[in-house]
Amino acid sequence: MNWPQSQATFQARIHSDHSLIILTFMPSPAHHRCRFKFLNLWTDQDGYKEMIQVAWGMAVFGNPIYRLATKLRTFKGYFSNFHRRHTNCISSRVQRAEQEWKEAQVLLDRNPNDQEAHKKERICCNQFAALSKAEESFFKQRSRMQWLQLGDRNTAFFHRSLLHRHHRNGIHSLLRDDGEEVRDPEEIGNMAVSFY
Template identity: 30%
Template sequence: MRALLWNCRGAGKPSFAPAFRRLVQLHKPEICVLFETRLSGQNLQKARAAIPRSWGFYAVESQGLSGGIIVTWVQGDYQIDVFNVCKQEVILVISEDNRSPWVLAAVYASTDYRVRRRLWAEASQLITQGYPMLVAGDFNCITDPQEKMGGRAFTYKREIREFQDFIASNGLIDLEFSGPTFTWCNNQQGQTRVWERLDRVYATAGWAQCFFDYHVRHLPRIASDHCPLLVSTDAAVSFHSPFRFEKFWTCYPRSWEIVREAWNVPVRGDAMYRVSRRLELTKRRLRRWNREEVGNIFRRIEESEEAIAGLQAQEALGGSLVEEEMGELRSLLSLHDSLLRQQEIFWRQKSRVQWIQEGNRNTRFFHQSAVIRRHRNRIRVIRDEDGQLVEDPDLIRRVRRVSSGPDGLSRWVLGAQGVL
């Protein structure tokens, strides 16, 4: 699914209609959200008449020449419900056949930070309900100096701290993107020209886990001083991960024996060949051992919890367990504790976070960090040999195959934030 969010700065001006039609024809979004439409009354009815009748439509009227939101969507194998609106956001619940419902909070934040506080509070209240949620649109605020160029020097004002607190307190992930860093420009000339990243896409950890292959693009500024945002939920290309030694394997004495045995296998050849051959042998044996003996630690945790719950329920009903059952319960509790430690080591290694001491259990934090890294490591856009941008997954795989090597892929990759 693709969603287009755009502060169009007036949907009634002559330049809007052709620019919007071009965006829809080129990117084929299923959902379009337009901010600052500056439409109400009959003008809003004219805008509705210009949109295909088969499309869904919802609008928040502007107040004079300011504000206004339009949401329109293609009717398809999903359902979209608008269940809460205010001047600064529209909340959409998107239900698809093959996944749980998720929420899109389309944000058009006020330029007055005191009014924005109401938005932060309303959005926070919804986020705490635990829905997989995307919070996207024009926030009219930045978070750090790198998100501004030109104009007055950046200062940490109260409004910025409040925005940062909103992001941090809700555990929102600032999704990686391709395209221009700055999404807004005042279009002035010389030293008075200012660029800022006002438009952005945030996600909860639950949404990020549901949509591993997302892609966010900042499209060129046309017919507005804001970039349109294009969010795709299934656009990235994934590849098989290379072998990595899992740190939690060291919890098993057998892992040390496997490495020692593989390294002591006689190998003929020069020194580099012997090292390479033994590394390959070690890798194969560790993979087989992990598959056949260690297994999926997450599934084992669930199975041990079910077994523990069964014995404890039996104890509650029968009054006591026989000695053999008590021994089994103690073994299960010990195994469960060991598996939890292995799980934390696993997520700690994936997240590459070193500043939390080992032993302080914070699996949710490590898992969220790993999700962010996985998203950032995906290839979404590259350049081909003709210098053209390639986004089609099949073409990216083809370019990757022919370009791998010491001086291959590096010359094809687009050197822009969020691309690779």
């Protein structure tokens, strides 16, 4: 967790039955803008159908491929803004909602006959449940673990599995034709482009 970009290179076992391990603690790579990814949790949000209708219903002229690409770009813009307003930083939103629910419960315990306290506690409870469900959907989709049982919100585990998957799927080094190992991300990118 502390060094997500670290690598272990195992050397040959020649003089012992143990391998020499070389650990490399690389700095985090420069942050690149993430590609747009559709989140399944959006389908349960209020206003989802209306956004689809507006984005897909706009009049675009040109050949079919141009119309499709333009509508998809519009769709992406709508949902990127929607994500920033409603589902970005979902875990911190869940924590805030849980804290508000706890405060509403304390207020209700102090004033059990207060109808406003009852109403606020119910609203906070429903908001926490909806955000928890959205968070679970987000981590289920991100982790690609189909065996997640409903109600299991072990998000710390999923954070670790996401880091592990991201690190495992990365290309950390390439070998040149002369046998030299290249670890610089920019040089790796140039080698990949020149190869294809």
